[in-house]
Amino acid sequence: MTAPRPASTSGIELRHLRAFAAVARRRSFTHAAEELLITQPALSRTVAQLEAGLGVRLLDRSSRGVALTDTGAAFLVHVERTLAGFDAAIAAARHELRLRLGFSWLLPDPWAQRAIARFERDSGAQVELVRCDNPLDALDRQGVDVALVRGSRPVGDGVRTVHLYDEQRVAVHARDEAAGGGREASRSHPPKAMADALRWQDAHEWTLVVNTASGTTGPWCWPSGNGPHRYVETANFDEWLESVAAGRGLGIVPDVAERRIHHPALRFLPLTGAPPSPVRLAYRPEAGTGSTLLRRFLDAALDAASTCTHAGGA
Incomplete structure (x- = not known):
């Protein structure tokens, strides 16, 4: 045969x-x-x-x-590494220096604008902005050179992080809790959730919508048994946003969302007692566009963070 x-x-x-x-x-x-x-x-x-x-x-x-x-x-995995290597080789041949910054949604302001402007001015290189559902996955596949990550979840072996600043958390829920939520909507909004503010210690009463790929607030934020008793999982920011708007549950996000997201179906509330959410840059020292270019971006990022009194994220 x-x-x-x-x-x-x-x-x-x-x-x-x-x-x-x-x-x-x-x-x-x-x-x-x-x-x-x-x-x-x-x-x-x-x-x-x-x-x-x-x-x-x-x-x-x-x-x-x-x-x-x-x-x-x-x-x-191999395709993305191959494409990244090919693009880097072309850029090197053309003497086009660039650094790819991965982010999941809403780069924090004014930090991003100040960091990018200083880096490009001082290095002559260009920052390429890469929106991805999970920046850490993109970093692992060499699809980006540095990733902006929010929250305190582990970043994995071989990845280093630089802490930029902390963001404050706020709560968000559907403005019209009857819209699209049905019986689940009424369960996700107990009476305290409809007050003028929420308390972190009341989390056990919530149904919490969680972005499992790049969200800042999820089961990992509470000691076992002290967090929400019900969770609705989503795979990216857009799914998270529309699930909250549909009344599936509450969302917890850094306060940049209140300033920059204008969704007619959402209402933001202050959240008292919540721990701050760290903003970090993650990178692999052995990968990317070279240690010198990466270090210059980290320096620019830290300098911009020190001059920003308010920055935000998700």
């Missing part, structure tokens, strides 16, 4: 890898096509060509959306 002929990879090009990475990152052919400025049929053909060339299925497609197969998830 003849062994199956292995798939040929000679026709695989960078455009195939970029197409796959975009779909995997956005979990949508439609959104990935918009990002790449190509038509959705062309994107589908490109990804199909990649799968045929490799002889494996990288994506599961269904009416509910797009998901990575186990093989696709493993392949994505």
Whole structure:
């Protein structure tokens, strides 16, 4: 019996890898096509060509959306590292210095503007802003050189952090608790939640909406048994925001949200007794664009943090 002929990879090009990475990152052919400025049929053909060339299925497609197969998830790690290395090589050849800053939502102001302006002025390099659901994952895949992280969750082995400042937490809930929440909405808003302020020590009464990828407030913030008794998990900031607006539960965020998010379905409340939420930069010393450029950005970031009296995040 003849062994199956292995798939040929000679026709695989960078455009195939970029197409796959975009779909995997956005979990949508439609959104990935918009990002790449190509038509959705062309994107589908490109990804199909990649799968045929490799002889494996990288994506599961269904009416509910797009998901990575186990093989696709493993392949994505190498693809993103390959693309990052290629882009860095091109930038070096063109003498274009850049540093990629990953963030999950709303870069804190005025810190970001001051840090970026000083770094670009002093180094001659450019900061590329990369929005990602989980900046630490992007850092691990070498999709970014430094990641802005909020909260006190562990960052993983081999990752160093620099503390910039602390943010104050506020509470947010659906302005119209009857909208979209049904019976769950009434459970998520006990009488104290409708007062003029909330108390951190009353957390056991809440249903808390948690962004598991990059949120600052979740089960890890309380000793065992002292936190909310009910949680609603979401995978990114947009899902978190709309789940709170739909009355699924309360949200807890740094106070920048109250200043910069204008959602007609949300109401913000002061939160007393809550611990501050740290803002940090995370990086891998052995990776990225080089220790000198990274150090100059960290210096600019710390200098900007020392001059900011108010900064915010999520």
